[in-house]
Amino acid sequence: MKYTLNAIDEVASQIISCLTSKTILLYGNMGVGKTTLTKALVKALGSDDEVSSPTFSIVNEYETQNDKIYHFDLYRIKDLEEAYSFGIEEYLYSNNWVIIEWPELIESLLPKEVDRLDLELNPDHSRFLKLNFESNLDKQVC
Amino acid sequence: MAEQNIFILGIESSCDDTAASVIHNGKILSNVIANQKIHEEYGGVVPELASRAHQQNIVPVVAQALAKANITKDKLHAVAFTRGPGLMGSLLVGTSFAKSLAYGLNIPLIDVNHMQAHILAHYIEEEGFNKPPFPFLAMTISGGHTQIVRVNSYFDMTVIGETIDDAVGEAFDKSGKILGLGYPAGPEIDKRAKLGNPKAFKFTKPKVDGLNFSFSGLKTAILYFVQNETKKNPRFIEDNLNDICASIQYTIIGILIDKLKTASKQTGIKHIAIGGGVSANSGIRQALKDGEQKFGWTTYVPKFEFTTDNAAMIAIVGYLKYLEGDFSKQTVTASARLKI
Numbered sequence: 001m002k003y004t005l006n007a008i009d010e011v012a013s014q015i016i017s018c019l020t021s022k023t024i025l026l027y028g029n030m031g032v033g034k035t036t037l038t039k040a041l042v043k044a045l046g047s048d049d050e051v052s053s054p055t056f057s058i059v060n061e062y063e064t065q066n067d068k069i070y071h072f073d074l075y076r077i078k079d080l081e082e083a084y085s086f087g088i089e090e091y092l093y094s095n096n097w098v099i100i101e102w103p104e105l106i107e108s109l110l111p112k113e114v115d116r117l118d119l120e121l122n123p124d125h126s127r128f129l130k131l132n133f134e135s136n137l138d139k140q141v142c
Numbered sequence: 143m144a145e146q147n148i149f150i151l152g153i154e155s156s157c158d159d160t161a162a163s164v165i166h167n168g169k170i171l172s173n174v175i176a177n178q179k180i181h182e183e184y185g186g187v188v189p190e191l192a193s194r195a196h197q198q199n200i201v202p203v204v205a206q207a208l209a210k211a212n213i214t215k216d217k218l219h220a221v222a223f224t225r226g227p228g229l230m231g232s233l234l235v236g237t238s239f240a241k242s243l244a245y246g247l248n249i250p251l252i253d254v255n256h257m258q259a260h261i262l263a264h265y266i267e268e269e270g271f272n273k274p275p276f277p278f279l280a281m282t283i284s285g286g287h288t289q290i291v292r293v294n295s296y297f298d299m300t301v302i303g304e305t306i307d308d309a310v311g312e313a314f315d316k317s318g319k320i321l322g323l324g325y326p327a328g329p330e331i332d333k334r335a336k337l338g339n340p341k342a343f344k345f346t347k348p349k350v351d352g353l354n355f356s357f358s359g360l361k362t363a364i365l366y367f368v369q370n371e372t373k374k375n376p377r378f379i380e381d382n383l384n385d386i387c388a389s390i391q392y393t394i395i396g397i398l399i400d401k402l403k404t405a406s407k408q409t410g411i412k413h414i415a416i417g418g419g420v421s422a423n424s425g426i427r428q429a430l431k432d433g434e435q436k437f438g439w440t441t442y443v444p445k446f447e448f449t450t451d452n453a454a455m456i457a458i459v460g461y462l463k464y465l466e467g468d469f470s471k472q473t474v475t476a477s478a479r480l481k482i
Contacts (some may be wrong), residue, residue: 052307053309
């Protein structure tokens with residue numbers, strides 16, 4: 001689907017309704033809007049917490065009424081070892097919501113059921129979003 | 143004063159670095175940050191099963207901090223540690239180590255808020271550095287943080303502005319990435335900015351209400367700009383690197399100073415203290431100096447080693463809390479989302 005920034009809250013709600021897991025992977029280049037989309041997703045999941053970039057902190061935690069959201073940014077992680085060293089698997093298998101920006105490096109650690117979102121920037125500065133449900137590929141219509 | 147000679151150990155492990163420091167009555171005796179050499183000097187003795195960097199580092203770092211301070215651990219009056227905010231796995235290592243050490247030595251345990259510590263680092267006794275008088279405005283600028291805090295006293299402070307997306311250090315680093323500079327790119331941009339024209343290229347400043355900051359839009363604007371220009375001239379970056387760096391730095395500093403100006407006007411406070419790794423940036427230092435001339439500010443920048451993530455700032459807060467008898471229980475837990 002194609003969206004612009006002012007429709008991002010609707011897009012987020014739509015994504016949430018299509019999810020097949022609690023692990024959301026965000027793929028896309030720098031500046032494409034991964035953190036901005038995460039803001040909207042966190043809001044749509046029912047958290048009032050302020051979402052900021054976890055590039056430095058690596059993971060931010062937000063709270064919904066009865067769940068937690070872990071917001072990862074693995075941009076500055078150099079190898080798998082580093083991800084292990086802060087205990088990423090404990091977050092991945094915590095049964096809480098997990099949103100991961102720059103997940104390329106840790107693909108081998110991911111649970112089976114994940115939802116993959118690919119973001120691309122269009123020349124007119126709108127965004128193209130592809131939802132790719134690894135566990136349920138025919139739900140692409142979503 | 144009942145006790146004149148107070149020694150406190152500070153431990154910091156909130157993010158990447160494991161650090162330890164010993165303070166004596168407000169004066170830092172040692173300030174150690176883990177690196178490879180520490181292991182060599184310690185004799186290569188690291189817990190074999192430790193898989194996490196902090197676990198490997200904490201024992202040698204603390205040992206070295208005590209050795210450099212020339213004291214033994216039985217001389218310590220208290221152990222202070224970073225309780226949060228930070229990365230949970232990292233915080234847990236420092237927290238459990240500090241608890242065990244304080245328990246073993248039967249001395250008080252003191253929990254410290256990392257963001258308060260960045261601010262209170264100004265109260266470390268250091269020749270040639272003045273301490274800001276209360277109330278003052280503190281701006282913490284680093285790779286992970288961008289905050290303006292109104293500080294009424296040591297432990298009465300309120301966040302009055304902060305970033306709603308990227309931190310300022312991240313804005314520097316990611317702009318650098320767009321330009322093909324190494325990560326982190328802040329120091330390189332600063333160096334090149336000195337050689338370039340800050341007004342060569344204009345980037346729109348983000349419009350954010352109140353005293354909050356936003357740097358995500360600027361990053362995207364720089365990306366579009368560079369992509370567009372590179373289409374016209376494939377050598378655009380090489381041909382204009384210093385000017386681009388200067389223009390980016392000028393824009394970022396402008397954003398910080400604009401908000402400081404507003405904060406100073408709103409609160410009527412003219413004492414302005416900065417901290418965090420980005421306070422090393424020569425442009426921001428100059429802009430603060432200019433602020434002294436233009437707006438009658440008095441500005442405070444601590445010694446560089448106390449601005450990046452370090453344990454000396456944890457130790458000074460430990461000392462200040464010790465004087466107030468503000469100790470933690472052994473049941474205290476690390477808190478990734480700890481607020482000021």
